[in-house]
Amino acid sequence: MTSQAWEQVYTVNDFYDGPRLGVANLHGKPHIYQAEFSDGFDDYTGSFWLREIDQNLLTLVLEDWAIWLRWNKAYKQGSATIESHPALPDDQARHNEISLLIGDQLTAKAGSSIIKLGSFRGSVPNGLEVTWTDP
Numbered sequence: 001m002t003s004q005a006w007e008q009v010y011t012v013n014d015f016y017d018g019p020r021l022g023v024a025n026l027h028g029k030p031h032i033y034q035a036e037f038s039d040g041f042d043d044y045t046g047s048f049w050l051r052e053i054d055q056n057l058l059t060l061v062l063e064d065w066a067i068w069l070r071w072n073k074a075y076k077q078g079s080a081t082i083e084s085h086p087a088l089p090d091d092q093a094r095h096n097e098i099s100l101l102i103g104d105q106l107t108a109k110a111g112s113s114i115i116k117l118g119s120f121r122g123s124v125p126n127g128l129e130v131t132w133t134d135p
Helices: 055-077 089-102
Strands: 007-015 019-026 029-038 043-052 114-123 127-133
Touching (some): 007 055, 019 114
Antiparallel strands (some): 029 043, 043 114
């Protein structure tokens, strides 16, 4: 089944010439998306592994995303340094806790995931959307 609808992107946890890892909806349900990398081409393929996540993981990811958004805003305003990335001093302890709780759960790979092509539009933090299609 091919989805043509634009869906919400919740987070962009890794970015390199475009979103590479984060959480976005697929058919209205939150999924981790992770860009597929080709060792043969030494580049990203344009395909993404997607794996549905539960509400508990989504809550943690969104809380950590809010921490990063506060840091990013302060950084752009000049009141935070790159050395403090990804959290302001007041948020650092909670960010560390969340990172431990999430552990290695923020991944989508072959075996437990489906693969889709993703097309993103918009910007962070103003709002990003994605449409998923079959490869």
